[in-house]
Amino acid sequence: MPTYTPPLRDMRFVLHELLNVERELREIPQHADIDAATIDSVLEEGGRFCAEVLFPLNQVGDREGCTYQGDGVVTTPTGFKEAYAKFVEGGWGALGMDPEFGGQGLPHVIHSAFMEMMNSANQAWSMYPGLSHGAYNALHAFGTPEQKKIYLTKLVSGEWTGTMCLTEAHAGTDLGILKTRAEPRGDGTYAITGTKIFISAGEHDLSKNIIHLVLARLPDAPMGTKGISLFIVPKFLPDARGEPGQRNAVKCGSIEHKMGIHGNATCVMNFDGAIGTMVGAPNKGLNAMFVMMNSARLGVGMQSVGLAEVAYQNSLAYAKERLQSRSLTGPKLKDKPADPIIVHPDVRRMLLTQKAYVEAARAFSYWAGLAIDREHKHPDERVRKDNADLVALLTPVIKGFITDNGYESTTLAMQVLGGHGYIREWGLEQHVRDARINMIYEGTNTIQALDLLGRKVLGDMGAKLMKFGKAMQEALKPFGEMPQMQEFLAPFNALQSEVQRLTMEIGQKAMKNPDEVGAAAVPYLRTIGHLVFSFAWCGAAGVAMRKLADPATADDPFYKAKIATARFYFAKLYPESAALIAQARAGSQALMAFDEAMF
Structure with a gap:
């Protein structure tokens, strides 16, 4: 259906x-x-x-x-x-x-x-x-040239698939306490022993081989994250021709029974002296793994953009067809027993919230995709560095803010369908269940918030944030002289100034009490998210206004809808930023003064 x-x-x-x-x-x-x-x-x-x-x-x-x-x-x-x-x-x-x-x-x-x-x-x-x-x-x-020759061609073609094996039963976010061992075998390879959990796509029947990238410790590794190395552990060891050969000592012990994403195998993987080769330098595995982790975090953001879009499409179609009650301002379909539910203000609120979130998320995530292209391929080193800073700053926002909003969007879509939304055949309850994992895996959204505020913003005294502020102002500069754009630019500029003040306040408090960062991090991330979405809607509205001023596109309903959605965003969703700023400013006292025995 x-x-x-x-x-x-x-x-x-x-x-x-x-x-x-x-x-x-x-x-x-x-x-x-x-x-x-x-x-x-x-x-x-x-x-x-x-x-x-x-x-x-x-x-x-x-x-x-x-x-x-x-x-x-x-x-x-x-x-x-x-x-x-x-x-x-x-x-x-x-x-x-x-x-x-x-x-x-x-x-x-x-x-x-x-x-x-x-x-x-x-x-x-x-x-x-x-x-x-x-x-x-x-x-x-x-990877080394030899590793790339063996593995990259197969991964690119899709003949082989890959995984990343980080989490252990006792070690999730805190990878510094992982126990998986890597013993040198004397021939440049290592025997990998340990158990990893929550491994997405860890075992399946889609490809000829599965290449596991595994974090493990060498015998003489220092404690903590500075003692972690990364290893390639294939399901089948490549033979002399680069084809799957001997079965390696890695097996799926079981699969998880989950709330959602049932079609993906989430595995417990047992490594029993499996043969692996090191990626990068000894005890530097986390650096290499974070390349994969950041890619995954951006990918999770795209998962929620996708789910929010399909949920919106189906709730919108239902709202246009489902007849229930009459409009408060009088019947709209007098030849029908009731009006379609899209006439009701709160149904429109739910639909427009989805529309505003998904279209801003699309604009933001594609903008970040273009920044990644500049980061890796632009001929100017300064441009590469600037875009690398922007991508680093905004990765936790893409992962955290978009997945939060994606889950809200799918639940709103289910709500639009009412009882039918709760029934499996309509598909909406699956989107809700699938979307929920996006806020958890590849680093929970609280971890994203701590990363954003603690590392990406305060870690360099706000340098990346200021760079992003300048980039936004430069992008919106062409619309600055359009009087009709002030209804959008004014709240955007006000929020940007407020973020600067808030960041300084938190930074000063954190120097005296590090818990202030933890207390402010989640509302701070959502505040930055609204700054980014305000930026996206200013840009979209500016382009749409120019198109509507052109006789060739003056009557295009697509551009009219863009401006109307921007107005909805600033009227109904943007105001959340004021409450979030108040929460961030409230500090840690109300949280940390609560004695554990009182819970």
């Missing part, structure tokens, strides 16, 4: 009209020849694959789940393996990967847009190639 249509019109608006990606990519030699027509063609074909191949399997995967067959064997739901074969055949996993290893070399921003559609269609299925992309990033950055 649920449906999904790739939102190509809004994607084109963000890429071509708001971000001007064709112009921006001309500054990057590797992408200078990519035009709007090429981008649109990729997204149209990618959208067709997602809507026609992946989406029909979404409820199937949720209903069947993965099956543990015993002796480490896991099978995926009906149709998943065939869909993966089509994915590999179409080269979709290679979109943004290095041509040296068989990739198509397209910009990351285009890969981000495709990821959104994949996750709208089927988040659980999309996690299989998503983990491979993270493994690719880590090996591309830190």
Whole structure:
């Protein structure tokens, strides 16, 4: 019963009209020849694959789940393996990967847009190639030439898939206390022994081989995070031809029975002296793993953009068709027994909240995708450094703010359907269950908040935040002389000034009491999130106003809707920032003065 249509019109608006990606990519030699027509063609074909191949399997995967067959064997739901074969055949996993290893070399921003559609269609299925992309990033950055030759080509082609194995039963966020051991074997390889839990796509039947990137300790490793190394541990050891050979001593011990994402195998992985090779330098594994982790955090943000979009589409369609009660201002469909529920103010609030959040998240995440392209490929070192700082600053916001809002959006979508939303066949309750994990894995959203405030903002005395502030002001400068834009620019500028004051206040208090950072972190992240979304809606409204001033597009309802949604955002969602700032300023006293015995 649920449906999904790739939102190509809004994607084109963000890429071509708001971000001007064709112009921006001309500054990057590797992408200078990519035009709007090429981008649109990729997204149209990618959208067709997602809507026609992946989406029909979404409820199937949720209903069947993965099956543990015993002796480490896991099978995926009906149709998943065939869909993966089509994915590999179409080269979709290679979109943004290095041509040296068989990739198509397209910009990351285009890969981000495709990821959104994949996750709208089927988040659980999309996690299989998503983990491979993270493994690719880590090996591309830190692998030896030999490791790259053996593993990257297979990961790019999709013949092999990847995982990241961090978490242990006693060690989640605090990786410094992990116990998995790596014993040198005397031939340059290591025997990896230990158990990892919550390993997404840890075992399955989609690919010929699975490449695990595993954090472990050498015998003489120092305690804490400075004693962690990273290892490649393949399910099958590559033979002399680079094909799967001897079975390695790594097996799935069981799969988790979860609230959502049933179609993805979340595994307990047992390493029993499995043969591994080190990635990067000894005791420096966390540096390499964070390349993968940051990729995963950005990917989780895209998961929530995708889920919010598909949930919005289905709740909107229902609201237009479901007849219940009459409008408070009088009947709208006099020939019907009742009016469609979209006439009711609070139904519109729920729909517009979803619309405002998902469209701002799309603009923000694509903007970040373009920044990643500049970070890695721009010929100017200063531009690369500036964009690296922006990506580092905003990664926890993408992961934290977008996933919070994505969950709220899916619950609002379910609420629009009322009782039908709670029933499985309509699909909305699955979106709610699937969306809930996005706020937890790859670092909980509280961890993202601590990372943002403690490391990314206060850690460099606000330098990255000030750099981002200048970038936003520069981007909105063309709209500054438009009188009609002041209704949007004024609250945006006010919030930016308030964030500067708030940051200084928290920094001063934190020098006396570090708990002040922990107490303020979560409302601070949401405040920064609203600053970012205010920026996104200012840009969207400015572009739309210019289009409506052009006789050729003066009556286009798309641009009228952009401005109307921007007005809704600033009227109904932006005001949350004032309450968040008050919470952040309230400090730690009300939290930490509460004696543990009083709970």
